[in-house]
Structure formats: structure tokens, C-alpha cells
Amino acid sequence: MTDRTVDIETMLRRALAPVEPPAELEARLEMHLGSLVEAAAEELELWELSAISDPKNWRHIGRPAAAVVVGGTAAVGLVLVRTQRQRHRRRAQSRNVLDLAARTVRDTGREARRLLDDLR
Amino acid sequence: MATAPDQTPAVKARLDAEFSELYKAHLRDVYSYSYYRVGNHHDAEDLTEQTFLQAYRHFERAQRESDGRPLRPWLIRIAHNLAANYYRDRSRKPQTPIDDAGVLSAPLTTETLVEDRDDLKRILECVQLLPDDRREALIMRFALGMDNREIARALGRTDGATKVLLHRAIKQLEVLVKTAEGPTDI
Numbered sequence: 472m473t474d475r476t477v478d479i480e481t482m483l484r485r486a487l488a489p490v491e492p493p494a495e496l497e498a499r500l501e502m503h504l505g506s507l508v509e510a511a512a513e514e515l516e517l518w519e520l521s522a523i524s525d526p527k528n529w530r531h532i533g534r535p536a537a538a539v540v541v542g543g544t545a546a547v548g549l550v551l552v553r554t555q556r557q558r559h560r561r562r563a564q565s566r567n568v569l570d571l572a573a574r575t576v577r578d579t580g581r582e583a584r585r586l587l588d589d590l591r
Numbered sequence: 592m593a594t595a596p597d598q599t600p601a602v603k604a605r606l607d608a609e610f611s612e613l614y615k616a617h618l619r620d621v622y623s624y625s626y627y628r629v630g631n632h633h634d635a636e637d638l639t640e641q642t643f644l645q646a647y648r649h650f651e652r653a654q655r656e657s658d659g660r661p662l663r664p665w666l667i668r669i670a671h672n673l674a675a676n677y678y679r680d681r682s683r684k685p686q687t688p689i690d691d692a693g694v695l696s697a698p699l700t701t702e703t704l705v706e707d708r709d710d711l712k713r714i715l716e717c718v719q720l721l722p723d724d725r726r727e728a729l730i731m732r733f734a735l736g737m738d739n740r741e742i743a744r745a746l747g748r749t750d751g752a753t754k755v756l757l758h759r760a761i762k763q764l765e766v767l768v769k770t771a772e773g774p775t776d777i
Contacts, residue, residue, distance in 0.1 A: 479714075479765050480733075486714040487734040492622035496636045500643055504614065507647060 610650050614643055617663055620735045621670050627730045628674045630719075638677065642670040663737070664744035671727065671745060717767035725760035732757060 564574065618639070625638035646653070646669055653665050718726055724746065731737040731745060743753040 479761060479768065482710060482714050483718075483729060483733045483761075483764070486711040486718070487627060487730060489619055489623045489734055490626045490635075492618055492639065493632065493636065496622070496639060497618065499636075500614070500618075500640055503640065503644060504611075504647060507644075 606651055606654070609654070610647055613646075613650075613662055613666070617666055618643075620663060621666055623734045624667055624670050624730055625674065627718075627734055628670070628727070629677065634677070638670060638673055641673050642666065645669050645673070660744075661741070663735075664741045667731065667735070667737075667745040668747070713768060713771050714764075717764055717771055720767055721760060721763060724756060725763060728753065728756050729760050729764070 621642050622635060622639045625642070626632065626635040629635050629638060646666055653662060657665065718729060721729070727746065728742055731742045737745070739750050739753050739757070742748075742757070743750045746753065746756075748756070
């Protein structure tokens with residue numbers, strides 16, 4: 472390393488290059504975080520339902536519906552993220568635009584069913 | 592996420608969206624830090640996952656207390672604390688990462704390939720010999736590209752103390768590398 476090593480900072484920059492996380496980790500993390508969002512929405516919904524029995528809370532009656540909307544939005548977002556992740560495979564396998572559209576619809580349906588199964 | 596009892600769904604949705612942005616922006620940083628701390632992909636994945644799950648729980652408070660400052664140092668500090676627990680609980684020592692990190696993916700000519708690989712391997716081995724705080728400061732600076740202020744926040748030190756820490760880390764590393772090269776290379 473005699474001649475080339477003078478600049479240890481340059482060597483450090485090369486030795487400690489950023490490491491890309493594996494795709495499986497991204498998928499697992501998104502799933503965990505997605506289920507946490509759903510659990511939080513459910514918790515909020517349960518709290519709201521119990522609060523409804525108290526007339527003092529009736530002025531907040533719109534909140535359970537909002538919690539359902541948030542939970543629903545999170546679930547739809549998760550389906551879209553999962554479907555989007557497979558777009559390269561779909562493009563590679565598609566014969567034409569129609570075929571690609573059909574595959575995308577099928578994948579979206581499959582992911583939605585998987586999400587529903589996870590929630591049961 | 593630890594939330595206030597009177598938090599509205601709209602606030603919750605906004606926090607989730609912001610956390611999602613934070614996650615997307617810094618997944619690679621947290622993973623790189625974890626990888627260079629523990630030295631293997633399996634444990635780095637666990638550490639990264641735990642870091643984000645813990646960050647999610649405390650995100651609202653961190654955001655409130657950050658006064659608009661970037662949250663990357665906070666994330667790395669979580670990873671740093673989890674890594675410390677990892678070693679304490681399992682009595683493990685960091686391994687030297689070399690097999691499939693970015694080191695071997697850098698474009699090199701045939702002539703210099705072997706020598707460069709040896710050089711980088713030696714550097715990584717010497718980094719592992721540094722005291723924990725110096726090693727971490729170097730990982731944050733060179734793997735994550737953090738500036739002194741960010742590193743200071745992640746390590747809970749002052750900017751001045753961090754500057755000194757980095758300077759000493761590089762000086763000690765130079766000595767270690769020279770020693771590792773042996774008398775024939777001098």
C-alpha cells in the first residue's frame with residue numbers, strides 16, 4: 472500500500488461503502504410497519520366504540536368513522552406497495568400492454584386477498 | 592407509535608405518512624451502520640428491523656422534540672443503543688465485514704484488483720481494532736456521510752468533542768494500518 476495509501480480517508484470511503492439492504496428486509500419491514508399501522512387504527516376504533524356509550528362523548532361521534540377510513544387507507548396503501556414491488560417482473564413477463572394490465576389487476580386482487588387473510 | 596389519547600385520526604395518519612418518508616429516506620443508512628457494526632447481514636437485518644420498530648413507537652415524541660432538525664442522528668442513536676445491547680446480551684464481538692460489502696463491487700483494473708482488495712480488507716480489519724466510539728464515528732462519517740454535528744447528536748457529544756474523536760480515530764487508524772503492513776512494506 473506504500474505509494475497509494477497516503478490518503479487514508481479515501482481508502483476509508485471505499486472500504487466503508489454504503490451497503491444496500493436486501494429486498495427481503497424491505498418487504499418484511501413494510502409488512503411489520505403496515506400491521507402496526509393497522510393495529511393502531513383498530514385500537515383507536517375500539518377506544519372510539521367504547522367512548523360512544525358515554526353520551527358525553529357523542530359530540531366526537533365522527534371519529535370512529537375516521538378511524539375506519541385511516542385503517543382502510545393504510546390497507547389500500549399496503550396492497551399498492553406490494554403490487555408496485557412486482558412491477559418489474561410483470562413487465563418482463565407481459566406480451567403486450569393488455570397482458571400487462573391484466574397481470575396488474577390479478578396481482579392487485581391477489582395482494583388484497585392476502586392482506587384480508589392476514590387480518591383474519 | 593406511542594400516541595396521545597386525544598390524538599385525532601388525521602394526526603395519526605399524518606405521523607404514519609411522515610414516518611414512512613423517514614423509513615424510505617434512511618433505510619440504507621441504518622442498514623449500512625448496522626452491517627458495519629455487527630459484521631454480518633443476518634444480524635444487521637435484525638438490528639435494522641428493531642431500530643425502525645422502536646423508532647416507530649417513539650416517533651411522535653422525537654419529532655416534537657427535534658425542533659425541525661433532521662431525525663437521522665436519532666435513528667442512528669437507536670441503532671447504536673441496540674447494537675450495544677446486542678454485544679452485551681450475546682457477548683459477541685464484531686466480525687470483519689469483507690466478503691460481500693460494497694468493497695468488492697468497486698470498479699477496479701485487473702492490475703490493481705488484488706492489491707486494492709488487500710488494502711481495503713486491511714483497513715476494515717484495523718477499523719475493527721479501534722475503540723468502540725472511534726470506530727462508530729468513522730462508520731458514521733465514511734459509510735453514512737454524516738457531518739460532525741450529526742455524529743455529535745447521534746453519539747450524545749458536543750461538536751468539538753466529536754471533531755477531536757474523529758481526528759484521533761483517523762490518526763490511530765493510520766498507525767494500525769502501518770503496523771499491519773509490516774516492515775517489508777515501509
